[in-house]
Amino acid sequence: MNRRYLPRRARCGECGTTHILLPAVSAARRADHAEVIADAVELSAVEGLGFRKIAVKLDRPESTVRGWLRDFRTNAPAIAAAFAARVHRATAESLGFWPAPAITEKTNAWAMLMAHAQVLSHQYRWVAQPVVTVPWQYAALFAHGPWFFSRAGWPEQVQHQPALPRQGYTGEGGVHVSFPHSSGGTVPYFPHRKELFR
Numbered sequence: 001m002n003r004r005y006l007p008r009r010a011r012c013g014e015c016g017t018t019h020i021l022l023p024a025v026s027a028a029r030r031a032d033h034a035e036v037i038a039d040a041v042e043l044s045a046v047e048g049l050g051f052r053k054i055a056v057k058l059d060r061p062e063s064t065v066r067g068w069l070r071d072f073r074t075n076a077p078a079i080a081a082a083f084a085a086r087v088h089r090a091t092a093e094s095l096g097f098w099p100a101p102a103i104t105e106k107t108n109a110w111a112m113l114m115a116h117a118q119v120l121s122h123q124y125r126w127v128a129q130p131v132v133t134v135p136w137q138y139a140a141l142f143a144h145g146p147w148f149f150s151r152a153g154w155p156e157q158v159q160h161q162p163a164l165p166r167q168g169y170t171g172e173g174g175v176h177v178s179f180p181h182s183s184g185g186t187v188p189y190f191p192h193r194k195e196l197f198r
């Protein structure tokens with residue numbers, strides 16, 4: 001899509017702020033249409049092309065394409081997890097749509113997006129017969145919103161560390177970490193001995 005599009009603006013009646021109105025198939029804060037960004041992601045994830053070759057093929061600046069691919073690669077684990085949950089919840093026959101594991105995270109994420117689009121096509125086949133095809137980028141935008149292709153649209157990685165720092169000290173016997181005990185006191189833990197002392 002090499003045609004120009006000028007989005008409309010509207011003023012909010014409550015706060016008086018001007019907002020840009022994007023069609024549902026557009027990506028927020030991106031100058032290019034979602035189809036162009038999706039083509040770049042596919043060329044990278046499926047065909048393994050680098051950003052320079054993709055930029056030439058799509059007639060876009062290298063820095064722009066590099067940014068798209070970097071954002072998708074950064075968001076790939078969150079994308080795969082979110083859309084795996086959607087595929088799993090969507091239908092009892094979800095195993096039939098489940099993709100095979102891939103080598104890279106970005107390819108896994110792209111495959112899960114394709115599975116999500118196939119599930120949607122399968123679910124709505126009775127409404128619009130005989131065949132319904134949902135492009136993966138539209139399925140992703142409708143499911144996640146206009147921030148799908150943006151780094152800001154995905155939360156930070158899941159925190160696997162304790163929420164609060166553990167209290168303790170480093171001494172001769174190793175790291176002393178205190179755990180609450182039912183007696184009201186604490187139980188020290190010495191990792192190098194792999195045992196608890198009361």
